[in-house]
Amino acid sequence: MNREPNHRLAALMADAGASNKGLARRVRDVALRHGVRVGTTHVSVQRWLDGAGIQADNAAYLAEALSAKLGRRVTASDLGFSGVTINPSPIGTSYAASLAEALGVLDGLTQLRPEDEPFTDELLHDNEVSSAVLSWLVARPDGLPSDRGAPRRIGMRDVAAVRTANAMFMRLDFLFGGGHGHAALRHYFRHEVLPLLSAGYSEKVGQALFTAAAEMGEVLAWTAYDVGNHHLANRYLLAALRLTQITDDRMMGAALLANMSHQANYLGDVPRAARLARAAVEGGRGRTTPRAQAMFAAHEARALSNAHDHVGASRALNEAERHFERADSATDPEWLAYFDEAELIGEFSHCFRDLQRPAESLRFAELAVGKTEPQYARTLAFCRMVLAQSHYLHGDVGAAVATATTAVREGESVQSARFRRYVSDFQRQVSPQASNSAVRDFNDHVRVALADPDDE
Incomplete structure (x- = not known):
């Protein structure tokens, strides 16, 4: 029997600017937010476009995905599926409605490999993020789940193990970049931490456990961000934000909003970055330390x-x-x-660079390079690249290239998409000096030092 092509779905996809692969990924992401793993691929989407039927649950996930992408409600009729009844979900359901859903989301996310997820520069839709942030800002704390007589009971030694593991992964991230530790951290969280969250524990242990889990969720997000999968990192940040609501950890929650601001600013969504930084300030007001407040203000300064x-x-x-x-x-x-x-000084150097104030940028970048400890190797690599850019803004091409060469040489072991972008941004900046022998030598050095092993 000949099928009629689904012109309505095709029109919606065209309106949303969604490809088959992109829409399939969005459907999988929506399902994960509901604690379900589906096998939707670009082939599935093509079958729907060709006129094949769809299951009700998949239709609901598809509607939610397109609703979020378009910023308006999409119905079953809009999708072009006759005889399918779906229960529409509100736009912005990234923020889990319950602890069970939040744990289901994390279980799904930790099964995803960043390298398998395409279109990684795409952040969540602004509607989704705004809805989630508002939910966190106004929500009352859930409180710890009651002791359900779980077969396993845990204590502070289990929490100490999670904290120790998290400190190790953070150190690995700072020293070698997110590419070195993300896979192992993802496995650890799924197989060691998630089971603990469903165990039995006292009030004291539960409070410490959920705090440690949210902190590890932040590191998961940062490592995904650092390897370049921004969509996945966004999901982790919102999932970790939801965990902070369990124990009313407003400082960590506000820090996660600041992280989202940092990411949005990096990707050029400056208005979103500024809003998220202000949300961090307001969300943590009266519940954060001066150091945290300084960090939130620095993120706002970066966006502005x-x-x-x-x-x-x-x-x-x-x-x-x-x-x-x-x-x-x-x-x-x-x-x-x-x-x-x-x-903090490093953040200031970034700000003065972006404000095109070379004297201040140069001064703060030199201070940042001098004060950053070797254990923060990735940060030091970033600061050296900002120093190189500052030298160039100041008109000293030789010093700029020499500093950038040092940064690349010292940063060869850092598996960080962000560091690679610092380098490529500098290369674009000095491209008007392409005939300069020092610039040519630097470009040759970069091609060798930062070559993708798969291209060799």
């Missing part, structure tokens, strides 16, 4: 600097400096220890 808002950026920079002057390590959680003076 990228927008060339000199007045706003200066205000945020002054706020960051003022908060940092009151920082007291004794009151900070362990996960915030990395935000030291060198990190």
Whole structure:
């Protein structure tokens, strides 16, 4: 029997700018948010376009995916599937409605390999993020689940093991980049941490456990971000944000919003970056330490600097400096220890670079390189590249290329898509000097040092 092509679905996909592969990925992501793993591929989408039928659950996931992409409600009729009844989900269901759903989402996410997910520069739809952030801002804490007589009961030693593992993965991430540890961390979280969250525990143990799980979720997000899968990293950030609602950990929740701001700014979505940074400030108000407040203000300054808002950026920079002057390590959680003076100075150097203020950028970048400890090798590589850019802005091509060469040589072992982009951005910046022998030598060095092993 000949099938009629599904013109309505084709029109929706064209309106959304969605390819078969892109839409298939979105359907899989939606299903994961509901704790379900589906096998939708580009072939599945093509069959639907050719007029094949669809199961009700898949139709619901498809409708939710296109609704989020288009920013408007999509119905069964819009999809072109006659005789299929779906229960529409609200736009913005990335933020899990319950603990069970949140754990299902994390279980699904930890089965995904970043390298298998295409179109990784695409963030979640703004509607999804805004809805999730608003939900977190106004939600009451869930509280720990009641002891259901689980067959396994855990104690603080189990929590200590998770914290120790997280510290090790964080150190690996800072030293060698997200590419070195993401796979192992993903496996550890799925097979070691998720079972603990469903076990039995006391109030004290449960509070510590969910706090540690949210912190590890943040590292999962950062490693996915660092290898270049921004869509997956966004999902992890929202999933970790949902975990902070269980125990009302407003400081970690606000930090996750700041991380989302950092990511949005990196990808050029400056308005979103500024909003998320302000949400971090407001969401953590009265519940965060001065060091955390300094970090949130620095992220806002980064976004405003990228927008060339000199007045706003200066205000945020002054706020960051003022908060940092009151920082007291004794009151900070362990996960915030990395935000030291060198990190703050490095943030300032990025801001002055983006504001096209070479003298200040050069001064702060030199300070950041001098103060950053070797254990933060990736950060040091970033700071060296900003220093190179600052030398170039200051008109010193020789110093710029020499500094960038050092950064590439010292950063060869860092598996970080972000570092590679710092290098490529610098190459574009100095491209008007392509005839300069030092620039030619640098480009040759980059081709060898940062070559993809698969291309050799």
